[in-house]
Amino acid sequence: MTETTRVCFVCLGNICRSPTAEAIMAHRLGFEDLGVHVEVESAGTGNWHVGHPPDERARDEAARRGVPMAGTARQFTADDFARFDIVLAMDTANMEALRGIAPDAAAADKVHLLREFDPAADGEMDVPDPYFGGSRGFTDVFDMVDRSITGLIGHIGSATAGE
Numbered sequence: 135m136t137e138t139t140r141v142c143f144v145c146l147g148n149i150c151r152s153p154t155a156e157a158i159m160a161h162r163l164g165f166e167d168l169g170v171h172v173e174v175e176s177a178g179t180g181n182w183h184v185g186h187p188p189d190e191r192a193r194d195e196a197a198r199r200g201v202p203m204a205g206t207a208r209q210f211t212a213d214d215f216a217r218f219d220i221v222l223a224m225d226t227a228n229m230e231a232l233r234g235i236a237p238d239a240a241a242a243d244k245v246h247l248l249r250e251f252d253p254a255a256d257g258e259m260d261v262p263d264p265y266f267g268g269s270r271g272f273t274d275v276f277d278m279v280d281r282s283i284t285g286l287i288g289h290i291g292s293a294t295a296g297e
């Protein structure tokens with residue numbers, strides 16, 4: 135039986151950073167075999183943008199890189215912990231918000247920072263919020279998320295190798 139790993143990327147609004155991560159991961163999974171079935175989603179800890187598509191600047195950056203991006207923003211809830219194996223927060227504030235609503239210690243342990251998987255993180259563990267800045271911020275977000283996902287894919291692949 136094929137093992138399934140369920141991953142959820144979480145930022146604040148679910149319109150900039152986490153849809154970028156979901157899109158990159160889904161795109162990469164389309165042509166990389168991890169030896170495990172992986173399902174990806176994204177969500178926000180906030181509810182301001184629920185029902186909205188990803189920010190146009192995030193969509194433009196993804197299109198420039200050849201990565202399809204779609205989706206509708208939704209808010210992460212305590213019930214979601216049961217649905218995911220790994221919950222990856224884009225920054226420390228969102229990691230703390232997620233751990234704050236985790237129903238138990240096992241759920242809280244599913245929460246990690248995405249940049250734990252970024253080999254270039256160098257102590258800076260947050261993917262900065264690009265919402266109030268210019269398009270350059272979206273380019274930087276894409277690059278650090280892309281690097282992190284390379285690390286994440288290696289982690290999931292090696293964690294499940296030989297099972």
Ligand code: 4NP
Pocket residue numbers: 145146147148149150151152178182183263264265
């Ligand atoms: P995200 O960016 O968390 O990467 O989706 C943001 C989107 C909206 C807001 C903040 C961050 N906002 O304050 O509305």
